[in-house]
Amino acid sequence: HLTCPKLACEPLSNPHLNCTKKDRLPQEAQRTWLRIVALGVSLALVTFLLWSSAGIDDDVAEVVAHRGEVLEGRFIEVPCSEDYDGHRRFEGCTPRKCGRGVTDIVITREEAEQIRRIAEKGLSLGGSDGGASILDLHSGALSVGKHFVNLYRYFGDKIQTIFSEEDFQLYRDIRQKVQLTIAEAFGIRASLLYLTKPTFFSRINSTEAQTAHDEYWHAHVDKVTYGSFDYTSLLYLSDYLEDFGGGRFVFMEEGSNKTVEPRAGRVSFFTSGSENLHRVEKVLWGTRYAITIAFTCNPDHGIEDPVLT
Numbered sequence: 147h148l149t150c151p152k153l154a155c156e157p158l159s160n161p162h163l164n165c166t167k168k169d170r171l172p173q174e175a176q177r178t179w180l181r182i183v184a185l186g187v188s189l190a191l192v193t194f195l196l197w198s199s200a201g202i203d204d205d206v207a208e209v210v211a212h213r214g215e216v217l218e219g220r221f222i223e224v225p226c227s228e229d230y231d232g233h234r235r236f237e238g239c240t241p242r243k244c245g246r247g248v249t250d251i252v253i254t255r256e257e258a259e260q261i262r263r264i265a266e267k268g269l270s271l272g273g274s275d276g277g278a279s280i281l282d283l284h285s286g287a288l289s290v291g292k293h294f295v296n297l298y299r300y301f302g303d304k305i306q307t308i309f310s311e312e313d314f315q316l317y318r319d320i321r322q323k324v325q326l327t328i329a330e331a332f333g334i335r336a337s338l339l340y341l342t343k344p345t346f347f348s349r350i351n352s353t354e355a356q357t358a359h360d361e362y363w364h365a366h367v368d369k370v371t372y373g374s375f376d377y378t379s380l381l382y383l384s385d386y387l388e389d390f391g392g393g394r395f396v397f398m399e400e401g402s403n404k405t406v407e408p409r410a411g412r413v414s415f416f417t418s419g420s421e422n423l424h425r426v427e428k429v430l431w432g433t434r435y436a437i438t439i440a441f442t443c444n445p446d447h448g449i450e451d452p453v454l455t
């Protein structure tokens with residue numbers, strides 16, 4: 147670049163010197179300088195903000211779904227793990243697109259309350275000595291003390307005095323809605339998904355664990371625990387901080403965990419492989435109700451909807 151010598155631009159020193167074009171250069175250089183300084187300051191500011199927020203993330207996970215939010219649908223794609231390679235692949239169903247989603251508009255809060263009453267009825271017949279009880283309407287398994295009983299075998303025909311056909315119809319409707327939601331989010335056909343076991347209600351309170359069955363809080367991968375799982379979903383039936391404290395769901399990731407705060411009617415769903423390592427925080431007070439609804443792509447691992455017989 148040519149620079150205009152300062153003296154040469156003084157009109158008085160040489161009025162004939164045509165320096166009009168050249169004498170803009172120092173002004174332009176000044177503006178360039180200002181821009182560089184402004185850029186430097188902004189960069190420093192951004193760096194500081196990123197640094198300070200990263201510092202906060204060290205101990206506070208990012209909340210992807212707050213209890214007070216009503217999410218139409220939030221979907222986060224994550225790369226699939228290799229867990230699916232160890233199993234038979236079902237094209238058009240076995241995850242090629244992996245990730246996690248949350249929606250509050252698929253199941254209404256009224257439906258959540260109705261289905262919670264089914265859970266309450268069933269679980270009131272038993273309950274673990276520890277803090278975590280389950281009721282599986284498919285197999286009939288119910289936590290009692292330190293074990294499980296089969297509700298259907300135990301009650302026989304009398305089961306119809308406990309649950310109604312409407313209860314079971316609601317359960318099936320909800321399963322169907324969740325199945326459609328998962329299929330849409332992952333771009334697969336809902337008819338290729340099969341309900342699989344275990345699919346169950348859970349009731350958790352703050353009582354200390356008595357057996358390994360009560361230890362729900364360990365980080366785990368669903369597909370490692372239950373080989374048949376391809377897609378896992380959770381329907382929450384109570385509200386975080388209204389009905390219970392602790393008990394939030396956490397996707398564990400290097401650098402920053404991602405938390406889903408339970409809310410009645412909230413459906414959280416995700417591919418079941420290691421890309422979605424997760425845990426549930428210990429419940430600190432109150433009672434937390436949820437349903438785990440699992441799907442497989444392998445028809446051999448499919449189970450039927452429960453029916454009242």
Ligand SMILES: *[C@@H]1O[C@H](CO)[C@@H](O)[C@H](O)[C@H]1NC(C)=O
Binds near residue numbers: 273274275278352353
């Ligand atoms: C938690 O539930 C169990 C039954 O599963 C019950 O025995 C216990 O009293 C409950 N604990 C609290 C703190 O409510």
Ligand SMILES: *[C@@H]1O[C@H](CO)[C@@H](O)[C@H](O)[C@H]1NC(C)=O
Binds near residue numbers: 203205398
């Ligand atoms: C994620 O959660 C785990 C288990 O609660 C914890 O040990 C880890 O420090 C958390 N990571 C971050 C980045 O917060």
